[in-house]
């Protein structure tokens with residue numbers, strides 16, 4: 531029985547006390563809008 535928890539992947543924003551989270555496939559800080567470097571895509 532595999533129960534998938536709705537885990538929200540976030541990490542500490544390097545620019546502010548906010549959290550960087552993945553929203554619709556794009557990473558961004560919810561506070562300052564910081565977007566981490568993205569691999570060549």
Ligand SMILES: [Zn+2]
Nearest residue numbers: 543546559562
């Ligand atoms: Zn931030």
